[in-house]
Amino acid sequence: MFDEVKRNLYLETDESLTLDKKTNLLFEQQTENWQLAKNGYSSLKLVGKKIFEFDDFIIEAHYNPGRIVSSSAKVDEKSIKERPCFLCINNLPEDQKAVKIDDKYILLVNPFPIFDKHFTIPHVQHIPQTIKENFKSLLAISEKLNKDFSIFYNGPKCGASAPDHLHFQAGNFGFMRIDNEFYSILNKYGKLINDSNEYTTTAVTNYLRNFISIESNEIKPLTNEFMRIYDILSEGLNDEPMLNIICTYNNFWKVIIFPRKKHRPTYFFEEGENKILISPAAVDMGGVLIFPREEDFNKIDKETVIDIYSQVTFSNDEMSNLIKKLKV
Numbered sequence: 234m235f236d237e238v239k240r241n242l243y244l245e246t247d248e249s250l251t252l253d254k255k256t257n258l259l260f261e262q263q264t265e266n267w268q269l270a271k272n273g274y275s276s277l278k279l280v281g282k283k284i285f286e287f288d289d290f291i292i293e294a295h296y297n298p299g300r301i302v303s304s305s306a307k308v309d310e311k312s313i314k315e316r317p318c319f320l321c322i323n324n325l326p327e328d329q330k331a332v333k334i335d336d337k338y339i340l341l342v343n344p345f346p347i348f349d350k351h352f353t354i355p356h357v358q359h360i361p362q363t364i365k366e367n368f369k370s371l372l373a374i375s376e377k378l379n380k381d382f383s384i385f386y387n388g389p390k391c392g393a394s395a396p397d398h399l400h401f402q403a404g405n406f407g408f409m410r411i412d413n414e415f416y417s418i419l420n421k422y423g424k425l426i427n428d429s430n431e432y433t434t435t436a437v438t439n440y441l442r443n444f445i446s447i448e449s450n451e452i453k454p455l456t457n458e459f460m461r462i463y464d465i466l467s468e469g470l471n472d473e474p475m476l477n478i479i480c481t482y483n484n485f486w487k488v489i490i491f492p493r494k495k496h497r498p499t500y501f502f503e504e505g506e507n508k509i510l511i512s513p514a515a516v517d518m519g520g521v522l523i524f525p526r527e528e529d530f531n532k533i534d535k536e537t538v539i540d541i542y543s544q545v546t547f548s549n550d551e552m553s554n555l556i557k558k559l560k561v
């Protein structure tokens with residue numbers, strides 16, 4: 234299954250340690266010994282922040298110049314084919330180390346961070362970014378990483394900068410506003426769709442970025458419920474429906490699915506002073522908007538924040554269609 238690894242890739246640790254402990258050790262090792270990661274994490278101190286207060290939640294805007302490559306990544310087929318894949322094991326930088334999660338996935342420190350601790354979790358083979366066959370892996374990794382980390386998935390047309398190489402990402406829990414706002418949002422905007430002994434599905438509407446959540450402590454019913462939602466979102470499409478997923482495990486799984494209607498808002502394609510370079514992905518859905526250019530960050534206001542979300546996420550009408558189908 235593994236591509237042949239040409240060098241000593243893995244961090245030497247006590248094999249009996251849990252994944253969250255190994256992850257923290259990898260982080261320490263890489264931010265001490267790998268200059269690119271060291272620079273990346275020390276530059277986080279310079280990230281500019283704006284806070285936008287809404288009635289029941291907060292949106293943060295971050296000016297993070299280190300994210301320029303990812304946010305402006307050309308993800309069309311031709312550009313992807315012409316670049317060496319940065320997630321393939323044998324293309325990783327010499328100083329990069331990994332933790333082996335299982336036979337399919339490894340965990341790496343992301344040297345261009347958004348989070349205080351930011352990880353990339355690529356598959357060991359160069360296979361396309363899809364969630365349908367890999368949702369169970371997302372749950373399994375989330376359980377192993379446990380409560381201190383949120384793990385997330387960006388669809389190939391919803392913020393993934395490597396749509397050709399299957400990967401998840403993880404960051405320290407609490408960084409994304411939604412990590413801690415989840416239940417207050419559910420209480421205020423949530424509508425119960427299904428509540429069985431095995432799982433609870435809730436639809437959140439009239440909210441800045443509408444979503445569906447599933448909570449469960451059992452893999453099988455949780456996966457089945459996800460597939461039901463996935464299939465409804467897929468109706469009439471040839472490709473994967475556009476979505477972002479944020480998942481956390483703390484005795485049970487909490488899966489947040491953001492259905493998307495657009496990859497990038499109109500601002501992204503404007504020229505000159507109307508342009509705002511933003512390519513919303515799971516972190517943005519989680520309440521932290523990332524702006525890699527200072528001029529964009531400076532002009533961002535509450536009205537633009539609302540417009541960006543409303544352009545790329547499901548409207549209330551689209552949600553009520555989805556809810557109708559889910560309730561049958």
Ligand SMILES: [Zn+2]
Pocket residue numbers: 318319320321358359360397398
């Ligand atoms: Zn690859």
